[in-house]
Amino acid sequence: MTLLADLVAGFQTIANAWSLLAAFLGLAAGIVVGALPGLTATMAVAVLSPFTFFMSATIGIPFLLGVYKGAIYGGSIPAILINTPGTAAAAATALDGNVLARRGEARKALEASLYASVAADLLATLVLIGVAAPLAAVALRFSSPEFTLLFLLSLTMIAAVSGDSLLKGLISAALGAWLAGIGLDPMSGAMRFTFGSVNLMGGIGLVPLLIGLFAVSEILVRAGEGRHQTPPAASGGPRLTLREARGLIPAVLRSSGIGIFLGSLPGLGAEISCWISYGVARKRSRRPQDFGKGSLEGVAAAEAGNNAVCPAALIPMMVFGIPGDTITAVLIGAFMAQGLLPGPLLFQQHGPVLYGFFAILLITNVLLLGLGLVAIRHLGRIAALPPGVLYPAVAVFCVAGAFAVNSSMFDIGVMLAGGLAGFAMRRLDVPIPPLVISMLLAPSLENALRQSLLLSNNDLTIFFTRPIAAGLSVLLAMVLAGLIWRGRGRQSAAPAHHNN
Amino acid sequence: MRVSQTLLSIPLLALASLSAWAEFPEQPIRFVTPYPPGGSHSLHAGIITTVAEPYFGQPMISVIRAGGGGAVAAAQIAQQPADGYTILFGDPTINSLRPQIEELGYSVDDFVPVARINYSPAVFVAGANAPFNDLDAMVAYAGENPGELVYSSDNVNGFTFVAFKMLEQATGTTMRGVEFGGGGPAMTQLLGGNTMAYAGAPSVVGEHIEAGTVTPICVTDYDRWGALPGVPTCQELGVDIIWHFWRGALVHRDTPPEIVQTLSDGFEQLVQDEGFLRLIGRIDSRVDFLDAAAFAELLAREQTDLKAMYDSLGE
Numbered sequence: 112m113t114l115l116a117d118l119v120a121g122f123q124t125i126a127n128a129w130s131l132l133a134a135f136l137g138l139a140a141g142i143v144v145g146a147l148p149g150l151t152a153t154m155a156v157a158v159l160s161p162f163t164f165f166m167s168a169t170i171g172i173p174f175l176l177g178v179y180k181g182a183i184y185g186g187s188i189p190a191i192l193i194n195t196p197g198t199a200a201a202a203a204t205a206l207d208g209n210v211l212a213r214r215g216e217a218r219k220a221l222e223a224s225l226y227a228s229v230a231a232d233l234l235a236t237l238v239l240i241g242v243a244a245p246l247a248a249v250a251l252r253f254s255s256p257e258f259t260l261l262f263l264l265s266l267t268m269i270a271a272v273s274g275d276s277l278l279k280g281l282i283s284a285a286l287g288a289w290l291a292g293i294g295l296d297p298m299s300g301a302m303r304f305t306f307g308s309v310n311l312m313g314g315i316g317l318v319p320l321l322i323g324l325f326a327v328s329e330i331l332v333r334a335g336e337g338r339h340q341t342p343p344a345a346s347g348g349p350r351l352t353l354r355e356a357r358g359l360i361p362a363v364l365r366s367s368g369i370g371i372f373l374g375s376l377p378g379l380g381a382e383i384s385c386w387i388s389y390g391v392a393r394k395r396s397r398r399p400q401d402f403g404k405g406s407l408e409g410v411a412a413a414e415a416g417n418n419a420v421c422p423a424a425l426i427p428m429m430v431f432g433i434p435g436d437t438i439t440a441v442l443i444g445a446f447m448a449q450g451l452l453p454g455p456l457l458f459q460q461h462g463p464v465l466y467g468f469f470a471i472l473l474i475t476n477v478l479l480l481g482l483g484l485v486a487i488r489h490l491g492r493i494a495a496l497p498p499g500v501l502y503p504a505v506a507v508f509c510v511a512g513a514f515a516v517n518s519s520m521f522d523i524g525v526m527l528a529g530g531l532a533g534f535a536m537r538r539l540d541v542p543i544p545p546l547v548i549s550m551l552l553a554p555s556l557e558n559a560l561r562q563s564l565l566l567s568n569n570d571l572t573i574f575f576t577r578p579i580a581a582g583l584s585v586l587l588a589m590v591l592a593g594l595i596w597r598g599r600g601r602q603s604a605a606p607a608h609h610n611n
Numbered sequence: 612m613r614v615s616q617t618l619l620s621i622p623l624l625a626l627a628s629l630s631a632w633a634e635f636p637e638q639p640i641r642f643v644t645p646y647p648p649g650g651s652h653s654l655h656a657g658i659i660t661t662v663a664e665p666y667f668g669q670p671m672i673s674v675i676r677a678g679g680g681g682a683v684a685a686a687q688i689a690q691q692p693a694d695g696y697t698i699l700f701g702d703p704t705i706n707s708l709r710p711q712i713e714e715l716g717y718s719v720d721d722f723v724p725v726a727r728i729n730y731s732p733a734v735f736v737a738g739a740n741a742p743f744n745d746l747d748a749m750v751a752y753a754g755e756n757p758g759e760l761v762y763s764s765d766n767v768n769g770f771t772f773v774a775f776k777m778l779e780q781a782t783g784t785t786m787r788g789v790e791f792g793g794g795g796p797a798m799t800q801l802l803g804g805n806t807m808a809y810a811g812a813p814s815v816v817g818e819h820i821e822a823g824t825v826t827p828i829c830v831t832d833y834d835r836w837g838a839l840p841g842v843p844t845c846q847e848l849g850v851d852i853i854w855h856f857w858r859g860a861l862v863h864r865d866t867p868p869e870i871v872q873t874l875s876d877g878f879e880q881l882v883q884d885e886g887f888l889r890l891i892g893r894i895d896s897r898v899d900f901l902d903a904a905a906f907a908e909l910l911a912r913e914q915t916d917l918k919a920m921y922d923s924l925g926e
Contacts, residue, residue, distance in 0.1 A: 157648035157675065161657040164890055254805040255789070295679045298790045300713055300767045309686040309716045313678020377799050431802060432818055433795045440649025440795070444657065447894040454818035518674050558792060565789045566761060566805065 121466025141181020149512015152182030207409035268390035287549035323529020370419025388416025645684030764788035
């Protein structure tokens with residue numbers, strides 16, 4: 112009951128034109144930033160937060176929360192329309208979204224993505240408001256051994272996104288793990304594969320590489336196709352039907368749960384959540400064969416998975432003052448500059464303002480739905496632009512985006528190399544997603560494994576003696592057994608498949 | 612004719628370059644944070660660059676250049692022209708310690724100090740379930756159980772790591788650090804009861820001390836920290852550790868002294884700006900300004916001390 116009263120008070124705190132306008136502008140700016148490849152949500156919040164230092168908290172923070180939310184959603188738009196994820200978190204969305212767009216069903220995909228994003232965000236926000244503290248207490252029980260197993264479980268998703276050949280998927284994953292290993296050893300400080308280069312010391316940047324693998328390779332593929340392309344319907348195609356939308360509900364709910372859980376654990380961001388959600392949705396789907404070939408479920412699962420992370424990542428930040436991911440780390444700075452120290456005392460000391468922010472999170476949800484619907488009506492046409500006009504423009508944004516991440520010319524080189532590699536992989540039918548997943552997970556897995564062994568003095572039983580770790584170990588064994596079982600089944604059924 | 616022209620042009624050129632110094636800065640200054648957005652460095656950089664323009668006559672642009680635990684930015688700036696337009700927002704790990712003991716592609720002498728903005732001491736804290744709750748008990752535990760006192764560390768040769776190395780050396784004990792990559796995750800692991808101790812900036816541990824979720828042990832400064840008056844200094848308790856994580860501006864070593872002084876003066880005025888002080892107070896930080904000369908002295912002393920400590924550790 113008091114929660115409701117607090118929330119009502121919260122709505123009153125921010126129910127003024129300036130707060131709402133700030134949230135709206137933030138959301139719109141965030142969508143634009145998110146849609147431009149390379150300009151990440153983290154960058155946007157980091158660049159814009161100094162401007163809020165001298166604003167009142169009820170204007171500055173809603174603006175930044177709007178940017179955060181808008182950017183996470185915005186990444187899906189170019190992912191669907193031109194197979195170029197605007198942010199790393201939207202990489203999984205491109206798989207099915209762009210297939211739909213090419214079939215002339217861009218609008219359908221965009222709407223599925225929007226509804227899934229808004230629904231997942233709403234659910235996660237309610238969880239944040241209702242059970243932030245207990246959930247954070249659970250998250251605290253996750254230490255390095257649990258994370259190690261969680262990362263291993265996540266790696267099994269590679270099987271779900273490897274397409275027809277698991278072998279090619281594993282090759283791609285191995286490549287990703289190797290790329291992730293380049294740079295300074297995170298624990299001992301030793302150099303790995305740097306060949307004395309200062310630039311390689313910091314490792315291969317994920318964002319520039321992703322821009323290369325997805326966007327630049329897409330440009331190369333399109334250039335190779337030449338002029339013989341028929342652009343899809345100019346209107347962006349039919350809208351999502353109610354029946355189709357209803358069919359997405361289970362996938363969205365499941366992905367929201369995954370996103371909330373992963374978001375509340377410090378260190379796991381939207382980039383990983385979208386892949387896990389996508390992989391799980393495929394496994395659970397009644398039509399897994401459609402995934403990768405234009406499944407609305409795939410689009411909805413990936414987008415629900417990454418958007419649910421956004422409010423959930425605020426949980427460890429607000430409860431412990433510890434950021435869940437890089438964006439919340441930047442947000443903590445903005446909170447602090449307003450005199451709101453995130454941490455155990457935040458709720459007691461700044462309750463009303465905090466519930467005001469919760470209210471803003473709910474309001475931005477409604478605003479996002481409205482803005483998104485307006486945007487979709489017009490953006491659907493982008494897919495219908497002549498490729499000769501569209502792709503050169505995309506190329507410019509790619510270069511600018513790759514540079515923006517770290518103001519580094521070397522990153523532009525990484526992007527171009529990634530583009531050539533992505534082009535080669537597509538030509539050879541080697542799937543790109545396993546590379547991305549393993550590049551995301553490998554450094555975290557390595558850290559967690561080495562930390563666990565340091566904690567236990569190199570005793571492997573640490574993965575079985577802790578209750579949550581033991582449960583995860585069993586789950587991992589089951590998943591692996593299932594994969595092997597199904598693999599054997601596929602092998603014996605292979606001749607039959609051959610005729611298809 | 613020719614000779615006299617040449618002769619004439621020498622003082623003219625000198626004059627021209629002098630006046631170029633006098634006019635410094637003529638273009639925006641890049642203020643480079645060597646860490647990813649979100650840490651205390653980028654937060655301080657955001658505040659500094661927001662209020663900087665009136666004190667330098669040019670905008671100051673905050674540039675994030677993360678990688679290699681700060682080493683990438685430092686190594687790159689060491690190769691930039693020495694014109695004062697690129698400032699490194701440095702700290703003791705990347706400017707005093709690591710270049711002396713690791714191969715990073717730059718050396719401590721590649722930079723000349725401009726101004727120290729402030730510093731944080733480290734506050735040693737114990738977790739709620741740790742088998743000790745003050746320095747004596749902690750040292751006794753570490754002495755009786757060599758290598759069994761597990762602490763949350765940040766990175767090898769990082770701020771927390773060095774604090775514990777100093778403690779080990781001062782007390783003749785050995786403890787086991789687990790590197791979690793940063794202050795946030797390290798703190799999380801302490802709160803979760805997976806490690807026993809941690810040492811971090813007051814801004815990271817302060818609230819948790821207040822909330823009673825961790826027990827303060829001691830602070831690595833000459834005096835008690837203003838916001839934590841109940842926490843004794845390590846020196847008070849008989850363990851002589853002073854360890855400051857300073858935040859300061861440095862430029863390429865060949866930068867003309869006049870430009871270094873201009874920048875130092877600019878920062879000196881900046882740290883007295885009303886808006887700057889308000890924001891710096893809100894993020895639980897403060898100002899401990901040192902100008903170029905005083906900062907250079909401190910840096911030289913610190914570099915020698917850290918080198919000596921590592922040499923004695925044999926690492």
